[in-house]
Amino acid sequence: MKGLVLAGGSGTRLWPLSRRNFPKQFLKINGKKSLLRETVDRLLRDVFSKNDIIVITNKEYKFHVKSDLREISHIICEPEIRNTAPAIALGVKYCMERLGCDQDEVLFVFPSDHIIKPFDQFLEYMRFAEEMANKGYLITFGIRPQRPETGYGYIKASGQLSISSNPLNQINEKNETNQRDGSLSPTFLPVEKFVEKPDVPTAKRYLEEDGYYWNSGMFAFSIRTIIEEFEKYVPPIRKMLELSFDEMAHQFDRMPEVSIDHAIMERSKRIGVIPLQLYWNDIGSWDSIEDILPQDSDGNTCLGDTMSIDTRNCLIYGSKRLISTIGLEDCLIVETDDVVLVSKKGEAWKVREMVNRLKRGGRREVEEPTTTHRPWGFYTILDHGPGYKVKRVVVNPGERLSLQTHSHRSEHWVVLKGIAKVSIGDQEMIIHENESTYVPKSVLHRLENAGEIPVEIIEVQNGEYLEEDDIERFEDDYGR
Numbered sequence: 001m002k003g004l005v006l007a008g009g010s011g012t013r014l015w016p017l018s019r020r021n022f023p024k025q026f027l028k029i030n031g032k033k034s035l036l037r038e039t040v041d042r043l044l045r046d047v048f049s050k051n052d053i054i055v056i057t058n059k060e061y062k063f064h065v066k067s068d069l070r071e072i073s074h075i076i077c078e079p080e081i082r083n084t085a086p087a088i089a090l091g092v093k094y095c096m097e098r099l100g101c102d103q104d105e106v107l108f109v110f111p112s113d114h115i116i117k118p119f120d121q122f123l124e125y126m127r128f129a130e131e132m133a134n135k136g137y138l139i140t141f142g143i144r145p146q147r148p149e150t151g152y153g154y155i156k157a158s159g160q161l162s163i164s165s166n167p168l169n170q171i172n173e174k175n176e177t178n179q180r181d182g183s184l185s186p187t188f189l190p191v192e193k194f195v196e197k198p199d200v201p202t203a204k205r206y207l208e209e210d211g212y213y214w215n216s217g218m219f220a221f222s223i224r225t226i227i228e229e230f231e232k233y234v235p236p237i238r239k240m241l242e243l244s245f246d247e248m249a250h251q252f253d254r255m256p257e258v259s260i261d262h263a264i265m266e267r268s269k270r271i272g273v274i275p276l277q278l279y280w281n282d283i284g285s286w287d288s289i290e291d292i293l294p295q296d297s298d299g300n301t302c303l304g305d306t307m308s309i310d311t312r313n314c315l316i317y318g319s320k321r322l323i324s325t326i327g328l329e330d331c332l333i334v335e336t337d338d339v340v341l342v343s344k345k346g347e348a349w350k351v352r353e354m355v356n357r358l359k360r361g362g363r364r365e366v367e368e369p370t371t372t373h374r375p376w377g378f379y380t381i382l383d384h385g386p387g388y389k390v391k392r393v394v395v396n397p398g399e400r401l402s403l404q405t406h407s408h409r410s411e412h413w414v415v416l417k418g419i420a421k422v423s424i425g426d427q428e429m430i431i432h433e434n435e436s437t438y439v440p441k442s443v444l445h446r447l448e449n450a451g452e453i454p455v456e457i458i459e460v461q462n463g464e465y466l467e468e469d470d471i472e473r474f475e476d477d478y479g480r
Contacts, residue, residue: 142213
């Protein structure tokens with residue numbers, strides 16, 4: 001049994017906290033760990049060993065994943081984003097070729113940014129799913145709707161399984177009985193259809209009717225079953241599976257850009273849903289954040305430095321500045337270093353539309369947060385203008401930046417904390433707190449942490465071009 005963790009999504013619905021260059025799976029929303037780290041920690045609890053977990057991400061997030069999951073060695077980087085069906089196919093090939101899995105191996109597919117609890121109960125559902133996957137089914141996990149949600153796809157379950165429409169055996173009637181009486185025993189129901197994200201009236205109807213479930217995006221199947229379904233419904237992907245893993249990755253852009261839902265799940269006759277009777281949250285919008293955070297006596301969910309008067313039922317998410325509210329009700333306020341988002345609660349699903357408008361306007365706030373994480377630490381842009389940029393750079397103990405030059409800018413470094421080892425040209429020096437150095441244009445240089453605590457510096461850049469692509473690396477192991 002192997003676990004494929006999908007960690008390549010962009011998470012635009014949680015903008016401005018989630019950005020394309022630092023999406024929600026890397027955010028620490030539910031505590032001190034990122035959602036990706038929490039997902040893998042759950043799977044390492046009596047389910048998978050570290051060698052049974054394969055993380056699939058795209059090349060832009062490679063260093064984020066490696067930094068977050070230092071003990072996980074099986075990390076697949078998609079050459080480009082092609083949606084979940086090609087990503088899963090690449091994971092299947094990796095399992096067969098690199099891990100020696102045969103076609104009877106059961107694979108679980110997990111998004112990297114969900115919250116599930118209690119996880120001990122979910123283990124029972126997983127064991128049942130493995131049993132059903134071994135019988136040739138494609139398993140989905142459904143969530144009983146709690147509200148008329150328009151941000152999820154839906155699964156419509158059927159009460160019986162027709163032998164004529166499915167080559168497998170008739171489902172056990174006991175499963176249907178368990179589903180109707182609310183028993184916590186895992187149950188299996190055939191899927192009648194998958195439904196696209198509905199409008200509000202349709203979502204309300206689904207909530208009132210029996211048999212509809214939110215599509216959690218989690219799946220289980222044997223390698224044999226998924227290959228057979230690729231053969232039947234997506235022949236171009238099945239043909240790519242005949243290549244070696246390296247060849248498949250090299251030709252990744254030739255695969256159709258399609259989700260696993262559209263490619264297989266909406267078309268296969270071998271789909272079954274296991275309804276989950278536990279807490280699940282995909283942190284898919286700002287409205288869902290309230291489910292995991294505490295509220296005050298006025299129904300407000302507040303993070304950061306906030307002060308409110310006559311404010312009720314609001315979500316206030318602050319970063320560094322004081323947020324003061326007076327006389328507000330049912331509002332969403334999100335503050336980051338460079339963006340303030342204000343919305344009515346219930347309207348947060350329009351965040352994606354706002355992101356698209358900003359993209360069309362070429363706004364950098366869609367792509368990059370002011371703080372950018374790297375394998376060696378992070379940097380924060382404090383100020384910028386024509387000809388200058390000021391950063392706070394933090395390098396973790398034992399880490400260093402790549403050996404590099406810049407053609408269009410010089411840099412002045414002032415150490416605020418820690419001990420920095422600096423190489424500039426053929427000179428090497430140690431710089432302590434309240435000491436500084438200067439890096440001219442086009443001179444080979446490197447910054448390294450020579451101490452036991454993080455090194456913190458202020459970097460002042462000057463020049464006619466100050467973007468991050470003005471860099472030539474001579475050692476690319478660490479990145480900038």
